[in-house]
Amino acid sequence: MNGTDPASPGHAVPVVAVLGTGTMGDAMGRNIASAGLGLRVWNRNRAVAEPLAEVGAVVCDTEAEACRGADIVLTALANERVVAEVMDEARDGLGDDTVWVQVCTVSPDGSRRLGDQAAGLGVSYVEAPVLGTKEPAVAGTLTILAASPQADARDRVRPVLDAVGTRTVWLDEVGRPSSLKLAYNAWVLTTVEGIAESLALAEALGVDPHLLIDVIDGSGLNSAYVQSKGPKMIDDDLDVPSFPLEAAAKDADLITDTARAAGLHLGIAEVVRERLRLAADAGLGRADVAATYRASRRTAA
Template sequence: MRDDGKRITVLGLGAMGTAMARAWLDAGYEVTVWNRTASRAEPLAAEGATVAATVGEAVAASDLVVVCLLDDASVEKVLDGADLRGKDLVNVTTSTPGRARERAAWVERRGARYLDGGIMAVPPMIGSAESGAYVFYSGSSELFAAHRDALAVPAATRYVGVDPGSAALHDVALLSAMTGMFAGVSHAFALMRGTEAAPREFAALLIEWLTAMAPYANGVATHLETGDYTLGVTSNLAMMVEGNGTLLRTAEEQGVSAELLSPFMALMERRLAAGHGDEGTTGVIDLLLR
C-alpha cells in the first residue's frame, strides 16, 4: 500500500522523465504524470501512475513537482498558466547556469521554491543504485532537505550550493571535459585507422592510458589552489610544446587532420611564449578566461 505522503508529479515523459517516474512508482510513490503527447503516459498509467489531463491538474496533485522537458523555453511555456503557489519545483531540464538563475527567479515570483538539477546519467541508468548515476542539485537548500529521500530514488544526489546555476555549471563542466576526451580518442583512432592494430585491442590501451592520466586533474587543482603552477610538474610546458611537434608530424604522416588538437596546442605555445616554460599546462586556463 502506498503512503499518501509520498506524492510526486512529473511533467514531461521523454526517455528521462519516464525513467524517473517509473523509479518513483517502483519505490511506492503516488505519481501523477503529464505529457503534451498524452499517449506517452499510457505505459506508466498501466504501472499505476495517475495521468493528469492538464498541467494545472498535475501541479495541483503534489507538493513536489519535477519538470523534465525538452528545453528551458518549454518549461516556461508549460508552466506559464499553472498555480505554483506553495509548490516545490525541481527542474531537471538541461539548461545553462544563467537560464537556471532566471528560471529560479521566475518560479519564486510565482510563490514556489526552486531547485535546479543536472542529471549525470542516461535513462537506462536511472533507478539502479549500482549504475553510478547521480544528479547535481542547486538552489533552495530547504527544498533539497525536505525532499532529499525522494530525490535520491531515481539516482544519487549531490547538492552543490544555493546558487541555482551551480548544478547546470557542474553538469556542463563535466560534459565539456568529456567532450575534450572524445576529441582525443577520435584523433587517436584516426591515427590507427588502416593499421594492423585491431580497434578493440587499441581501445583497451586507450582506456588504460586515460585512466592512468586522470589524476592530472588533481595536479591542476593543486596549482589553482596554491597559485604555483610549477608544483609537482614532471613534464613542463617547454618539453610538451617541443613534443607537440612530433604529434603534428605523425598526424601529417598518417594523413590525419590535427584540427582536434591544434587549438589546445596553440594555447600552450602562447603560454610558453609568455615565459612560463617551467609550468605544466594549468596556465592555459588563465588564457581561456575573458
C-alpha cells in the same frame, strides 16, 4: 486519467508530478513510483506518458492537471524555453507549498531565470541537473547537483532525489549546479570526440581499432566510458541512444556560449561543437552521441 490517484487528502507520502516523460523522465518516474511516492505524469504527446500507468501513475491531459495535488513538480524537458512554457501552462495547478525540481540542462543564467519564474509562480525552486544518461537513470544511480534559495526545500525533495539517484551534491546558490554540469559535460563530450578521433586515426593507418581499445584497457587513461563507447563506435551500434546526439549538440552550444560569456575560448569544446553540428546536419541527431564517429573526418585530396 489512468492508474490510482495517490493525491487524496491525508495521504502521508509526497506526490510528485513529472512533466516530460521522455527517456529520462520515464526512468525517473518509474523510480519515484518504485520508492512508494505518489506519481502524476504529463507529456505533450500523451501516448509517451501512458506506459507509466502500469506503475500506478496518474496520466494527465494537461500540465496543470498533473500538478494539481502534487507536492513536488519535476520538469524533465528539452531546454529552458520549453521548461518555462510548460511551467507557465501549469500555473493553475500549482499550490502555495509546491516545490519545483528542475533537472533539465540549461545555462547558469537560464537556471536563474527559471528561479525568477518560480518566484513569480509562488513556488519553491530546486535547481537539480543530473549527471548520467539512460542507463543510470533507469538504475536510479544518477548524481544530482542541487541548489535552492529556500532552506526547507532540501528536506522536502530528499525522497525524490533519493529515488532517482545515489548521490546529491548540494551547492550554495542557484546557477552553480548548472555551471558544474556544463563543466562536467565538456569533459564528457571531449572524451567522446577523443575516442572517435583516435579510432578514426587507427583505422586510417591500417591498425585494428579493437586493438586500440584493448591497449587503453588497463592503462592510466582507461575509463568505463572508453570501454563502453569505443566498441559501439567500432561495431556501429549507435542507433539506440543513451545520450542523443541532438541533446549533446544543445549542451555543446550551452558550454561554448557560457564560456564565451565568461571570457573564455575553449578550443577543444569549440571543435566538438562543430563535430556535433556536422553529425546532426547529417541526420544523426536521434542516434547516440557516439555517432559523431560516423561523421567524416576525411580531408579533401
